[in-house]
Amino acid sequence: MASTHTKIGDFTFDNCLMNAAGVYCMTREELAEVDASAAGSFVTKTGTLTKRAGNPEPRYADTTLGSINSMGLPNLGYQYYLDYVIELQNQPNSKNHFLSLVGMSPEETHTILKAVQASDYHGLVELNLSCPNVPGKPQIAYDFETTEAILTEVFTYYTKPFGVKLPPYFDIVHFDQAAAVFNKFPLTFVNCINSIGNGLVIDDETVVIKPKNGFGGIGGDYVKPTALANVHAFYQRLNPSIQIIGTGGVKTGRDAFEHILCGASMVQLGTILHQEGPAVFERITNELKAIMDEKGYKNIEDFRGKLQYMN
Ligand code: ERO
Numbered sequence: 001m002a003s004t005h006t007k008i009g010d011f012t013f014d015n016c017l018m019n020a021a022g023v024y025c026m027t028r029e030e031l032a033e034v035d036a037s038a039a040g041s042f043v044t045k046t047g048t049l050t051k052r053a054g055n056p057e058p059r060y061a062d063t064t065l066g067s068i069n070s071m072g073l074p075n076l077g078y079q080y081y082l083d084y085v086i087e088l089q090n091q092p093n094s095k096n097h098f099l100s101l102v103g104m105s106p107e108e109t110h111t112i113l114k115a116v117q118a119s120d121y122h123g124l125v126e127l128n129l130s131c132p133n134v135p136g137k138p139q140i141a142y143d144f145e146t147t148e149a150i151l152t153e154v155f156t157y158y159t160k161p162f163g164v165k166l167p168p169y170f171d172i173v174h175f176d177q178a179a180a181v182f183n184k185f186p187l188t189f190v191n192c193i194n195s196i197g198n199g200l201v202i203d204d205e206t207v208v209i210k211p212k213n214g215f216g217g218i219g220g221d222y223v224k225p226t227a228l229a230n231v232h233a234f235y236q237r238l239n240p241s242i243q244i245i246g247t248g249g250v251k252t253g254r255d256a257f258e259h260i261l262c263g264a265s266m267v268q269l270g271t272i273l274h275q276e277g278p279a280v281f282e283r284i285t286n287e288l289k290a291i292m293d294e295k296g297y298k299n300i301e302d303f304r305g306k307l308q309y310m311n
Contacts, residue, residue, distance in 0.1 A: 002292035003299045004285055006040065006265050008243055009161045009188040011096040011124060013266065015040030016300055017256060017281050017288075020247045020270035021100040021128065021165060022046070022071065024278065028084050035088070035095060037278035038285050043098035043268070044085065046128040047078030049108045055133065055211035060274070061201065063208070066220015066249070067271040068201045070133040070211035073102075078112050086121050100165065102128040104137070106150050113158050122160060124188065130167035132197030132217045139167045139197055144181050151185045163189035163245070168196055168226045169233070179237035190238065191245035191268070192230035195219045220271040224249025228262050235263025235305055253287025263305040 006016040018041040024030045025045045034042040054074025061068050075081075078101055088094045099121065103109035109127070116125060129141035129150075141147050141164070154162070164187065169175055182190060195217025200207065207214020227248025235244050246264030250256050251272040259267045273280055297303050 002289045002297055004040075004288055004292075006300055008124065008163075008245070008266055011161070013040035013096060015281070015285055016260070016264075016266050017285055018042055018098075018266065018268055019273050020268035021098075021126065022069075023270045023273045025100075026075065028080075031084060033278050034281075038281040039278065040266070041095050041097055043100050043126060044081035045075045046073060046100040046102050046131065047075050047081045047112070048073060048101075049078065049103055049112055051075060051077035051080070055135075057210065059209050059211055059216075061208040062271075062275060063201050063220070066218060066222050067274065068199060068209055068216040068218055069195065070209050070216035072133050072135075072211060073131055078115070082116060082119060082121060085123055086119065089121065089123055096123055098124045098126050100126045100128055102131065102140075104134075106146070106153070109150060110153060110157075113154055117158050117160065124161045124163065126163050126165050126189075126191060127154070128165045128194070130165050130194035130197075132167065132195060133211070135212060139194075141166050141178070144177055147178075148181050148184070151181070151187075155185055161188040163187055163191060163243075165191040165194055166230070166234075168193040168223070168230050168248075170226070172233075175230075175233040175237060179234060182234075182242065183237075183239050187242045189243040189245055189265075190234055191247055192234055193223065193227045193248045195270075196223050196226060219248070221249055221251070224255060224258075228258055231259055231264050232262035232307060250284070253284050253289070253291055256284055256288045257291050257303075260300050260304050261307045263307075265300075265304065 055072030199218035246259030247268040
């Protein structure tokens, strides 16, 4: 049968499917469940310098075609997640993991990353440049100057494998400009996409989440074409040494197949993991392997990035 084995930088994974940051990754218990599932890895909830309660509830809603959330970055503080991934990396046969991080200011981001640099952790870090839900804090990666300034500073002291979580871009010029910034740095990966920020879902006459008068990040079916476009746009533009993690709208093996076809080396599940729980990894892995078997693909490198265009 086909293998969904993959690599990000020097790290190998038995399966290219894993959770998306924010879903099923708040506590050690949730992370342990994902780790014990068919997922190839996990990423932690984005950890900040100090723990945060997040926005008032209800702050997540399933919708007909996906989800809307305005969690507001609730998390247990970066140290909690750093301790856990270090604990796991010291266990025999541990999977490789991703530690998601961001500060509430560039200064806090550097404080956190300097602590991770000084720690025993030698796994992957994902800097979240795209949280849409903290009132008064814009999505960092929509500001190319600030993004470049942060990454310039980071790479003066940070030497471990490092990637960034990006918001969706919607304009070809923005793909060009964003890729030009990221190509200046020795990034291991970029992850496309975070939720589409600040959508609005209405039930009868009322919003479905409380924070920000109902505005929140959109995930699920709505976002798949945007996610695929971002994965492929960056696949076309980034230095080949920068790999792509594809996130957005994956709920079947076919969706994962399409992300890989667009260039993704790893594929993350958000909304569907929230709906189905960690058993979803086995279902979607089996669906993806069945498609690969039918097409005669032995591993994901046989078709990764090989999206066909019309003449
Ligand atoms: O509100 C959040 O905690 C959140 N929701 C998202 O859809 N994406 C995020 O990146 C994020 C917080 C970091």
